[in-house]
Amino acid sequence: NRLYESQFDAFGNLSFGIEEHTDLGIPYDPAVGIFGMDVSVSLKRPGFRIKERRIQRRKIPKKQRITREEGINFFIREFGVNVIKE
Structure with missing residues (x-):
């Protein structure tokens, strides 16, 4: 339950990787093998x-955008989760 501050971008989005699917508690199946995942939020x-x-697309106003700090606090x-500074 820890994330690094560098995993957040300027708009509060988050990306991280899971090395093995067995880390999630899924039992190992030899037919499937081992695979990892990249997760983006x-x-x-x-x-x-x-x-x-x-129709009528518009830009998102700056006050409506999510900042990095707001994403971390969320x-x-x-x-x-614990957010670690690098």
């Missing part, structure tokens, strides 16, 4: 749809 506030909709508060 994108945080959005209500109203972010205006950037992606087809994961600490909601998931109880």
Whole structure:
């Protein structure tokens, strides 16, 4: 339950890798073998749809964007992770 501060980008998004799927508690199956995963989490506030909709697209205002600090605080508060500075 720890993340590094460098895993967060300037917009509060998070990316990390899992080396082996057996780390998640899934039993080992020789037919499948061992594989890893890359996980990316994108945080959005209500109203972010205006950037992606087809008609009348608009830019997201700066006050509506999620900052790196807000993303870090969200994961600490909601998931109880430790964020380590590198």
